[in-house]
Amino acid sequence: MESVESKALPHVGKQLKEEVRVFAPATVANVICGYDILGFALDEPGDEVIMRRTKEAGVKIVNIQGDDGRLPWAAEKNTVSASVQNYLELIGRNDIGVEIELFKHMPIGSGLGSSAASTVAGLYAINQLLGQPISQRELLPLAMKGEELACGYPHADNVAPSLLGGFTLVRSYEPLDVIHLPVPANLYCSVIFPHVDVPTRAAREMIRKKVLLKDAVQQWGNIAGLVSGLFMEDYDLISRSMEDVLIEPTRAILIPEFYEMRKIAMSAGALSFGISGSGPSVFSFTTNRELAQEISHKISKHLNAHGIECNTYVSSINSDGPKEI
Amino acid sequence: MESVESKALPHVGKQLKEEVRVFAPATVANVICGYDILGFALDEPGDEVIMRRTKEAGVKIVNIQGDDGRLPWAAEKNTVSASVQNYLELIGRNDIGVEIELFKHMPIGSGLGSSAASTVAGLYAINQLLGQPISQRELLPLAMKGEELACGYPHADNVAPSLLGGFTLVRSYEPLDVIHLPVPANLYCSVIFPHVDVPTRAAREMIRKKVLLKDAVQQWGNIAGLVSGLFMEDYDLISRSMEDVLIEPTRAILIPEFYEMRKIAMSAGALSFGISGSGPSVFSFTTNRELAQEISHKISKHLNAHGIECNTYVSSINSDGPKEI
Structure with missing residues (x-):
């Protein structure tokens, strides 16, 4: 990343906003066969941030909704405020003050990039508020640092698609190399979040450190x-390719009714069915919205019959990343 | 593969040829980071086959040039004739007789798909001679069977690009799923075959059966x-991506001056440098023919100074596969 220290704000001659409201999308990491490198963004759900300039310097959280009281309010502990602090440090403008309201519109720990969406919303908001002194791509390392605070690991597979939209490929971390892949026009997604707890760290630790070369070749x-x-x-090629021989067999153990849900989705005509990120959310691709709705409905009904509550989402692929609303 | 048994020959009303002469291209398997799944075809070198109808049924080798007496002449042992026999069996026409002349224009055991080029030339020749009763894609399983006879393993990473041209991706073997990838317009290749012996089987056996997941992810x-x-x-993305952290470190040991050759190629401005198939040939991509020539020349000079003879080839990417000449 190019150094952008002490960047002058490009606000000469234009009125900067006092407040912005930003939406950033939920994301599906791994995309079944692309463990740790692929991800894509959803049109819904997503998180919202309202950010307001304050006279006093510093970053403050003044409101959090929809988190059931689970997220920290201390500026250096909350990933949104901490990322905004890092941003202000990067551009050399610690003299600026903002207050943040965070509206969680998706569950925490769902495997849908909940922390990534909040962090990206916050970073996009501050950059908009200050007239975009740095590019959207330059926000990525800051968003990854936010992920490190949230999950203990600076991974990019949720923040990259949330920030850039569409499908993203993280080819390499050292140096960071993220490639934007095209979004097929008729791709829809059914997402189901069963209300069971699968902590990201535990799911990550279950994965074997060594794999068979022949399995890696297949992957x-x-x-x-x-x-x-x-x-x-x-x-059809997308459908044939979306198979995970390495990670899913381990992670699926943590998700009740996983193989039954797959059977329901695939026999209804889904292109694919698999785990979103480290779970417990699962997703299917379809080529039309109605089928995605049907799959969400059928799986939800099946889970309820087994005493499992769930949230369902039906979405097209988000091509744009965060936006002001 | 669709069954094509006892296929009637589509020669009604058209005169079938008595003789064809066919060229099939050499190929580079693995393409550095795509072990066992990627390959591409070269415009040169390549092998040639002359095939002639005979009155008597059966397949006969009547001439082999350029093999230093190393290839078998017995019809069931030579991969060209054995593949033609399998072809005739598949289409249910064991009554047909042909004689074959094989002209090897590239060294055996070079890592350039020598057996694959001969097999593909033979299969393409017989299919042309009989008026193409089956499609080029349908020849692929037969060519893979030929590879099994030649190398002990029915791999497709040389026969697929030799038969289909361009870059090919073998996504899966069970079922066989081969995808044609696009060929960038300004891609050129410098190939060097150092005269050292690296048998395919030995090179394959050196490879570890288990790999670190983190290396597999990078790959x-x-x-x-x-x-x-x-x-x-x-x-630029092609260049950044052409790195092999899994196989090359092991195989490079068998290739004298490997890292010196890489230094020469990369400092001359190559996009990439790596092993062709299981070696000992090495190849570089460049964006113009002159640079490919310069690299071939410099590496050849370096090898000669170290007492190693070599063949050099400079080629564009072959987009068409085999052809009648």
């Missing part, structure tokens, strides 16, 4: 197939 | 990057 054949399918807009 | 990030680079015609 990278599928990744190459999925990427090709996105470029070629070949839904 | 599939690079594969996804390379595939994206081919679609986007992004030479």
